Amino acid sequence: MSRRMSGPLVGWSLVLGKTLFTLVGVLLMVGCSHRAQELAANGARDTTLAQNAAAIAPSAPPLTYEQRQGKYFYDRYCLVCHGDKGAGDGFNAFNLDPKPHSFADSSYFAAISDASLEQVIELGGRGVNKSVLMPSYGATLNGRDISYVVACLRTFAQSVNPSQ
Numbered sequence: 001m002s003r004r005m006s007g008p009l010v011g012w013s014l015v016l017g018k019t020l021f022t023l024v025g026v027l028l029m030v031g032c033s034h035r036a037q038e039l040a041a042n043g044a045r046d047t048t049l050a051q052n053a054a055a056i057a058p059s060a061p062p063l064t065y066e067q068r069q070g071k072y073f074y075d076r077y078c079l080v081c082h083g084d085k086g087a088g089d090g091f092n093a094f095n096l097d098p099k100p101h102s103f104a105d106s107s108y109f110a111a112i113s114d115a116s117l118e119q120v121i122e123l124g125g126r127g128v129n130k131s132v133l134m135p136s137y138g139a140t141l142n143g144r145d146i147s148y149v150v151a152c153l154r155t156f157a158q159s160v161n162p163s164q
């Protein structure tokens with residue numbers, strides 16, 4: 001069977017293609033000019049809002065060296081499941097049952113020692129009788145790096161409850 005399109009079909013797809021192209025162009029132009037007007041109108045208000053927000057927001061303490069190192073590993077290995085704020089809502093979390101506790105839950109995590117958290121990370125859920133879906137990182141991260149990660153986990157509870 002021939003793979004080539006017949007003449008009229010090619011003609012029609014060209015016309016259709018051109019029409020779509022023009023349409024998209026027009027839509028983009030309308031969209032952009034509208035957005036530009038909106039931006040100009042909102043410019044002054046946005047500046048005020050940003051100033052207010054900066055004035056109101058409690059300034060989070062800068063991360064320590066350990067916390068920053070830990071955050072690097074966290075973002076790389078843990079965020080997919082545990083979420084960017086540690087709430088247990090990473091984009092892979094829908095697959096997990098049971099779901100991980102939120103690291104921001106200070107009343108839950110305050111009762112767990114750094115050593116126990118390090119153990120879960122090193123051995124994985126399987127090693128400590130928790131969900132096997134929590135991977136083990138003993139082969140990926142050394143003891144020092146794991147302690148950095150725990151330092152990072154602790155910051156999630158701090159940012160939610162600054163009084164602690």
Ligand code: HEC
Pocket residue numbers: 073074077078079080081082092096097098099100101112117120121125129130131132133134135137149
């Ligand atoms: C594939 C998803 C996934 C990834 C990736 C993952 N975890 Fe987990 N994690 C889980 C699940 C699921 C649990 C809940 C286990 C349970 O409660 O049975 C958990 C539990 C934990 C716990 C124990 C919390 C508690 O309730 O005591 C710690 C600590 C932890 N994870 C740290 C990490 C760290 C640090 C990383 C990255 C180095 C990481 N996890 C990566 C899925 C994941």
